[in-house]
Amino acid sequence: MAYPRNNYDVGLEDSTVYRYLCPTRKAGSIIGKGGEIAKQLRSETGANMRINEALPGCDERVVTIYSTSEETNGIEDDGEFVCPAFDALFKVHDMVVAVEHDNEDGYDDDDDEYSEKQTVVTARLLVPSDQIGCLIGKGGQVIQKLRIETNAQIRVINDNLPICALAFSHDELLQIVGEPLAVREALYHVASLLYENPSRFQSYFLSSSSNLHQPGGLLMSPALTSSRNNYSASRDAADAREFSICFICPAENVGGVIGKGGCFINQIRQESGATIKVNTSETDEDDDCLIFISSKEFFEDQSPTVNAALRLQTRCSEKVGKDSNDSAISTRVLVPSSQVGCLIGKGGALISEMRSVTKANIRIVQGEHVPRIAREDEEMVQITGSLDAAIKALTQVMLRLRANVFDMDRGLVLLPTFFPYVSQTRETSSKPRQHRKRENYSHGEVARDEDYGSQMSSNSPRRNRVY
Template sequence: MANTRNIYDNNGVGSEDTVYRYLCPVRKAGSIIGKGGEIAKQIRSETKANMRINEALPGCDERVVTIYSTSEETNCIGDDEEFACPAFDALLKVHNMVVAGEGDTYGYDEYTVAARMLVASDQIGCLIGKGGQVIQKLREETNAQIRVINDNLPLCALALSSDELLQIIGEPLAVREALYQVASLLYDNPSRFQHYFLSSSSSSLHQQQSGGMLMNPPLTISHKNYSASRDVAEPREFSICFICPAENVGGVIGKGGSFINQIRQESGAVIKVNTSETDEDDDCIIFISSKEFFEDHSPTVDAALRLQMRCSEKVGKDSTDSAISTRVLVPSSRVGCLIGKGGAIISEMRGVTKANIRIVQGEDVPQIAREDEEMVQITGSLDAAIKALTQVMLRLRASVFDMDRGLVLLPTFFPYISQATETSSKPKQRKRENHSHGSMEIGRNEDYANQMNSNSHRRNHVY
């Protein structure tokens, strides 16, 4: 590797650091985690790089392995005494472990393996080159099949919709050489957005010793002026409120509270089930919250994604349709960050996720909502619904932290997709009132109520 860039504080990721995001097949995750995380710890110890292994998401057969370090070339690579940064070294070690024993994975021959990585859109140009010259040269020099895929991204890429997928297929030595050259190019051309990679990739996951995310201690600072250091910053409350069909509540709670308690413990979020103001056959509220720093993983997002399926309603129950409908209540004061000027943001989210996303306001909001809440309804396949809920939560979370500008990563060029405006046919049980919900435990957190604008004017729109 040719040069050494500035060293950045180990507590965060800066624009001069090196970050790689390698996609590991779920079935091979054990080969880089090991019992009790022993292998992952060994990789970190040997290379001095930091590594996060994200949980597998439902319906996705890959997990994101985020590898990052300073850019100082301290590690000796191979027998030629060439030096590289710790993240570069760790990336090659992870790849070697993942492909060990692989063969014919992608239907070519018994000697074929693959490497897949997520690459930020502002980095992809260094791999393609003008007129495709760089990528063509890589193909010729390595004899590997190298493709850049910018649509049909795997579900684990949901946090940053500007990601593109790099796929390398070929004989093991060819793939390793191609990965080596690709990693070198990415090293020389870091993404200007990479200080978001850790917070974005971790926001749908949780930290644990085995089977989940293996990570450094939580980040303590963020890049440049996007957040303050921990000694002056205060955590903020971030919450999400599901409307859950009555028949689903038992599945959310589990026998003797087993399931909900497990999610509480594993995510670290506060989860409350509100049934005190509803009849037996009515919808209920599932309230999820946590106090968190913007640059850390989000317990709220983690818990919400785990509970989404159980809080959602199947669409087309009498058919083979696997679509689901997820309903979330949002403070009126936060709805603007989801709609955007002229509906630009919600149109963008529809295009990115392929889900039907509607924001229901005014008299069409279910009666279980507070006076100053709107409803976001997400309908689509499981894959699309998870992506859409994640997009919604990341935008709401950024708004709570006054970090909306951080979402410039989300592309704005997706076409507007016309949406149906029909409302739910479910009967409304009570007249909507401005009240606080009761709960099996306690009502919704006061901090959540404080996020609302109590004087918000009702608009009878469905976006």
């Protein structure tokens, strides 16, 4: 596939990037236990692959596949060579399609994988606006020719995009629908055209530190629902892990967290699928209490814990600033000392990146400055900023902690830099309080062998209170 390329000077002069949309329920087929399948794909093809976290309200995950544009990989046993990203794109597509047919009733394993007996399949790619023209052509000539030659339905969609699309690059959606062979042939032509015409935006697709959040605030998303419906009976229950988060909540906010007769907290439990516990056993009237959120999860599914925590964040936070009408809030989360390293990074690189992306003040509070309600082996993450910034920052913190729980490296999992979450309420404590804080970046190896849920024990040692 020796095509001339139109390269832009964006720092990735000779690279190829594809962004394939994988249905969330099928993500496990390309991730594998502990990321084994994804790592194998990277090893076999020489391409890099990043899989975005599942976002509430979106039933697809972006798989970003990229590599050098040098044509090093043989394909189709016909002597043709393609770049590693091109090779990996088709391996990912083939896996997703194979999983779809394996789940269909009456599928015959002896049939060819792309037999005409199989049902209609769909392939969807995100394409930036500066690349979409090469697929359409003058007067639509290119896309019409592709439709005729492949007998596939090929559409370019520029409205009602999935929330995983990047508004900054004016993403459009390319959708290919048809019989498996037709879709694969059309995808081949599309991938070739995109290879010939790289986007000037592609450096941003590969940078988790770029500020790609949607302009004008957060996106409104559909109601957050439990990811339990996405669970597959065929998956190994041993792959599921407990993921939890613990808010420090002002005592005066507890009523808002629970709701009249427990109506609000029960609603969040039902809609998110998470377990939520309120610990006020050692709380005086003016003290803090703990809001503990947990769930048993599979990595490839949306997180009930993340969903519930984002719904509860504003109710567990307090307003900051002299004016109680200010929108700035402060959110406090307890994190085991053994896990704080995944938030800080070498030389503080990760926490600096989160601050840059979210525009929030994120601090790690340690030692005597941690509230007494915490255990001796816990530290506090304090997030302060506008409502928008605080929600984004909490999301970054939780997704990094969750990836750490599942032992996933950041080369495999790309954390989103914009977030389609919206809090259902802005109720926070109207009494701003001062908390003494101290940051410390001296952390070593991150351990993962302690169940955070056990830290809610009522007889755990407490620190002396510091004001």
